[in-house]
């Protein structure tokens with residue numbers, strides 16, 4: 461299923477999350493560690509109200525570790541507990557449980573003080589399409605319950621999943637829309653594969669990716685495409701990269717579509733190593 465975020469869809473998604481809020485003690489807000497700000501829902505605070513929350517930076521295996529640490533420190537600074545995981549491999553999952561217990565510590569302590577034996581923590585995962593919600597649910601469940609796929613929008617159906625004795629998870633995650641408020645956010649979401657390629661122009665996504673690499677990781681860009689210097693003109697950069705990597709249209713001409721696809725694929729498949737597309741200080745409104 462492809463999700464297109466028309467106002468009607470947004471309202472429905474929001475209503476579904478709001479309805480389930482009362483069922484849970486804590487929200488697990490899943491974001492992409494490569495773009496922890498842009499992969500958040502812009503209205504998350506308003507939607508989950510004062511419900512306790514744990515921010516989970518997923519796909520940490522693909523993100524720049526140094527930057528991930530910066531982000532974790534940033535969230536901590538804001539009083540928001542955050543952990544970094546790789547749902548795909550199942551690393552960092554213990555930090556989810558300990559993080560949830562930390563967030564709910566006061567509540568649990570109060571219950572204990574009143575002689576109430578704390579029950580399992582009830583949680584719901586929310587996040588934008590393709591951020592790894594189903595993968596994380598499967599990992600936590602230990603068996604294949606939620607359907608996963610690499611296309612945005614494949615999650616359905618509902619029940620509680622027991623994760624050990626201390627956690628119960630709603631098997632249906634809340635799907636929220638990403639931020640579409642500025643173009644750069646759109647490009648970040650597109651270049652990492654969080655939104656469909658057809659939404660933005662392929663060349664523009666590749667150009668965004670090249671400019672980002674040139675600024676943030678220039679040596680990796682030069683090394684990957686064997687460039688002594690990065691050409692100033694974007695057309696020349698495409699020509700050089702396309703020619704070098706055999707993206708040709710015939711008669712020695714470079715095929716720009718193929719070149720754009722190659723650049724995007726290289727970014728998404730970690731040919732430039734682990735990348736993080738934004739730094740904490742770029743935006744301050746968590």
Ligand SMILES: Nc1nc2c(ncn2[C@@H]2O[C@H](COP(=O)(O)OP(=O)(O)OP(=O)(O)O)[C@@H](O)[C@H]2O)c(=O)[nH]1
Pocket residue numbers: 518519520521522545546547548549587588589590591592593594595596607608609610611612613614615635
């Ligand atoms: N490298 C890496 N890939 C991951 C990780 N978590 C999920 N993925 C991949 O990301 C893609 C999307 O994962 P899903 O679990 O289907 O994402 P989702 O959020 O449930 O997606 P929707 O159903 O579209 O809302 C899949 O190809 C996963 O294998 C991770 O931690 N690391």
